[in-house]
Amino acid sequence: MRILWHTQTCYKLRFVAEQVSHHPPISCFYCECKERRLCVSTHVWTKSKFMGMSVGVSMIGEGVLRLLEHGEEYVFTLPSAYARSILTIPWVELGGKVSINCAKTGYSATVIFHTKPFYGGKVHRVTAEVKHNPTNTIVCKAHGEWNGTLEFTYNNGETKVIDTTTLPVYPKRIRPLEKQGPMESRNLWREVTRYLRLGDIDAATEQKRRLEEKQRVEERKRENLRTPWKPKYFIQEGDGWVYFNPLWKAH
Structure with a gap:
């Protein structure tokens, strides 16, 4: 899937995603803004478990935010x-600890997404702190709701409040179906989507079965020919994956 956003400041944000492996089901995401010279690359696969009335999904993998103007890389978990x-x-809610680290600056951050207690308590709470590791100094703390108001307190006494609900939301631009490749998500799943919108669950299920059976047949052909699956946009490097033409390599 490829997506493009245009902001009010005339910046273009480009996004591409691809499932690069089926077992395990690894997905890769890449996003860049050439005008601001920054990009993000992430690879992740999920592990699910049932917990009574809930389903938990662990995000296994990591992302890297690159600020090319400063030569900095921030590695983060999800x-x-x-x-x-x-x-x-x-x-739906988020939960767990996220770590963010920058080797060049020596700064790291820990962000904790708090799940709602069984009795009482608020939803979507988050707390965080930023640490300068060489001096072992906490330079900033934050608390609030990740989808609401966040308050930041710095070690010099300064405070800052961000209300995420007031931030502008920009619509994404996706090419028409007739201009999409055969493996792009909206094109690939268009019949399933059409029947779901019509409320015909049986027909949607049948279309899904046909699509998955076609993919299984293609996988068996590759196995017989000993031809491994080759992703279109991402390349495996070590234990991770990178976009084939990232901004940090092109500049």
Whole structure:
């Protein structure tokens, strides 16, 4: 899938995602803004478990944010996601600890997404602190709701408040289906999507079965020919994956 955003400041944000492996199901994401000379590359696969009335999904992998103007790389992990009350009125929350590290500057951050207690408590709470490792100094602390208001307190006494609900939301631009490749998500799943919108679950299930069977046949052909699956946009490097033409290599 390839997506493009245009912001009010005339910046273009380009995004591409691809599933690069089926076993395990690894997905890769790459996003860049050439005007600001920054890019993000992430690879992740999920591990799910049922917990009574909830489903938990662990995000295994990491991402790297590169600020080319400063020559800095920030390596970060991802929080887990939880679907709650799956048999009644479902809702979703994030939970777990996220780490962010920059080797060049010596700064690191720990962000904790707090899950809602069984009785009482707020949803979507988050706390964080930023540390300068060479001096072992906490330079900033933050708390609030990740989808609401966040308050930052710096070690010099300064405070800053960000209300995420007031931040602008820009619509994404995706090429029309007729201009998409055969393996792009909206094109590949278009018949399943069409029947879901019509409310015909049986027809959607049948279209999904046909698509998955076609993919299984293609996989058996590759196995017989001993031809490994080759992703289109990402290349494996060590234990991770990178975009084939990232901004940090092109400049």
